[in-house]
Amino acid sequence: MQATVFFKNLWDDYVKLAPQAEAIQHLFSTTYACPIQNDHVAFRTFARSPISIEKLQPLLAMVGYQPYDEYHFAEKKLFAKSYAHTDPEQPLVFLSELNWWDLHDDCQDIIGRILQKIPDDTAQHPDIFWSGTHWPKISWQDYLLLESSSEYAAWLSAHGLHANHFTVSINALPKLANITEIVKLLHDNNFALNVAGGEIKGTKADLLMQASTLAPEIVVDFADASHPIPGCYYEFAERLPDNQGNLFRGFVPASANKIFESTDRNQKR
Ligand code: NI
Numbered sequence: 001m002q003a004t005v006f007f008k009n010l011w012d013d014y015v016k017l018a019p020q021a022e023a024i025q026h027l028f029s030t031t032y033a034c035p036i037q038n039d040h041v042a043f044r045t046f047a048r049s050p051i052s053i054e055k056l057q058p059l060l061a062m063v064g065y066q067p068y069d070e071y072h073f074a075e076k077k078l079f080a081k082s083y084a085h086t087d088p089e090q091p092l093v094f095l096s097e098l099n100w101w102d103l104h105d106d107c108q109d110i111i112g113r114i115l116q117k118i119p120d121d122t123a124q125h126p127d128i129f130w131s132g133t134h135w136p137k138i139s140w141q142d143y144l145l146l147e148s149s150s151e152y153a154a155w156l157s158a159h160g161l162h163a164n165h166f167t168v169s170i171n172a173l174p175k176l177a178n179i180t181e182i183v184k185l186l187h188d189n190n191f192a193l194n195v196a197g198g199e200i201k202g203t204k205a206d207l208l209m210q211a212s213t214l215a216p217e218i219v220v221d222f223a224d225a226s227h228p229i230p231g232c233y234y235e236f237a238e239r240l241p242d243n244q245g246n247l248f249r250g251f252v253p254a255s256a257n258k259i260f261e262s263t264d265r266n267q268k269r
Pocket of ligand 1: 094
């Protein structure tokens with residue numbers, strides 16, 4: 001599958017879970033009078049499952065992506081890998097997976113029931129990245145229980161496979177654009193930002209500075225009733241060149257750790 005087709009389908013699915021994304025894209029493209037390019041797109045999934053990173057990686061290869069780097073998030077019980085396309089103009093891809101066996105027993109039970117429902121041969125085609133849940137709707141009670149120990153587990157169990165966020169490449173905007181200016185523009189237009197770890201995560205020394213919106217709530221059907229919960233968010237990334245003059249293409253674990261909290265219901269919207 002061509003990367004352009006992959007990202008078109010992915011975006012069309014994502015905007016249903018990120019009701020603010022098109023408005024922000026429009027705001028940027030009119031402010032800077034240029035098309036918006038993506039820095040990276042990120043996904044969440046379950047480790048040791050038919051949709052684990054190991055199972056999804058060959059499907060990314062079908063789109064032209066090869067592994068680039070690996071990351072561990074001990075506190076959030078996550079492992080992640082980043083992927084780069086053979087065409088450097090294409091965005092990076094960031095896959096994270098939940099080491100669910102490290103959660104409390106009651107959470108493991110809920111996730112164990114979810115994973116039992118996923119057929120072993122589910123990962124066949126790149127369209128899996130916007131396929132949603134492959135299991136029956138969870139109950140509201142199970143959502144709350146998961147959320148109390150892993151907000152990531154709750155989000156993933158309710159939504160399934162989608163782009164969790166798209167990320168605007170600030171570097172691809174006209175020269176004067178920078179993360180501070182982007183944050184101000186979002187504030188001026190009343191978009192709520194994720195403040196965990198500060199609005200701007202990372203420093204020039206890290207070679208990557210990021211900010212993200214707080215995922216707006218969308219109504220999701222649970223087994224018993226519908227409830228509003230955080231959907232997807234939009235991220236903004238400014239990269240700096242390393243000593244050799246090459247733009248940094250990695251991720252900064254301390255920053256990513258806080259970006260994950262963009263779907264946290266406990267932050268005020
Ligand atoms: Ni990201």
